[in-house]
Amino acid sequence: MQIRALMYFDELVRTSSMRQAAENLSVAPTAVSRQIENLEEFFGTPLVERSARGVTLTAAGELLATRAGRTLRELEHVQQLIEDLKGLERGRVTIFANGAIVASLLTPALAEFGRSYPNIRFEVIITSARQAIEAVNSAQADIALTLFAPGTTEAKVVARSEIAYDVIASGRHPLAGLKEVTLRELARHTLALPEKSFGFRQSFDAAAGRQGLIIEPAFTVSALEMLKELVLSDMAVTLLPQLSVRREIEAGALTAVKLAAESAIRTHAELSIAPDRQLSFAAAKLSGFIEDFMRSQLKAR
Template structure:
């Protein structure tokens, strides 16, 4: 069986169209059809049923499709490991991150890492925690950084760290110069919060209910950028990890005020890898770099968390 035939079949499964698969592969549709026929001859059975409405996988085709993608990704991984043995500092790392907050936390890490290793390439997918871990198990992802990760077999938590959510305000907000703020004071402010599909939002509500306060946010959105924009325009305040707005805090646009009495919301963030798959040079270096960051090596100093008066 030729590797090309398997690649063509995988693309056909992904697009569900001979024409679309051919366009993506930059070949004629007849070439795709011919490779599928080669696979059917190799396995001795029909894999694809063709009709005017498109293609449909047979039971044998479904069985092959479930394994073809992983097989190709594993071969690509082996290719990367062979490159590593040759001492080539090149490669690609695929990271799956859970939620916009995590994306904003790892963005500065990736930026710094890329400057140190400019020959490497990165692909970042923002998904649910479950989708991210499934991608890791299927070899689609090299590593995963996620909040509220469900426990799954076939996943190794390399490091679990804790992040704290501060009150985020505009630099001109009256609360911006306070050393800390209580939950009751926060509840009285116009809030912009993530929607209830976010685990952090559920954690917020639980923490406020402990003091007998029910949250009534003015704005609810699934967009971290919109949360920040509403705060920048002084229409609301929000709750985010200070690291998620580190750039805006340092530039004097926003302020991060800790919650008093140690009652701020804290959530765990996990760095996950596959326990049975050797990381490539690029992925291994990145995992070490992220781990150092999560342990606090590159976190902003306390003096940088607050906006000084202007």
């Protein structure tokens, strides 16, 4: 069995289309079909079922699919480690990240890091905190950078910084001139919050519950970017880490008001890697750089 056959099969699994897989691989559809047939001959069983609607996996195909992707990723990782032995400061790092941390922490960190290592390439996948951790554990990602990751995880946390949430309002909002605000005071204003699947929203609801409050936001959204836009348009106020709207605050478009001590809400930014997987030169350098960057940017207030 050849690695190429697994590569073609993995691409077919990803696209569910012989034609699309062939286009992505820059080969003829017959080449993909031939490699799949080679795999079926090797394993002695059908792996896919073809129909007018496309390609579906058999039970054996599903079994192979769950392992083929990881095998290929591990081979790429080994190739990177071999290049490291040759002293080649290049490679690719896959980062899974979630939440407001992407624009405010990861992007500037990558920009600065890239100037020192111009031959390293980055793949950034924006997803949920749980999926980011699962990606590290399954070798899909080298690094996970998350806000409010699951409490129980097999991933190794190499850096952890506390993040405080502030009330974010436009400069024209009545709250803009205050030094601090309580959750009870905040409840009197039109509020926009993330949906309840977000870790911050769960922390917010828990904090309100401890004070005997039930706060229903006027806007519940799944995109953090939309929270910012609602505030910029004077439709609502929200709660976000200052770092996620630093640019707008510096431009004077938004302002941040601290929550009073009894109403404070904090989560954590975590940098995680797989506990049993040697990082490549590129991934190790980036991990250390982001750890230092977090330490300098996310200082306790």
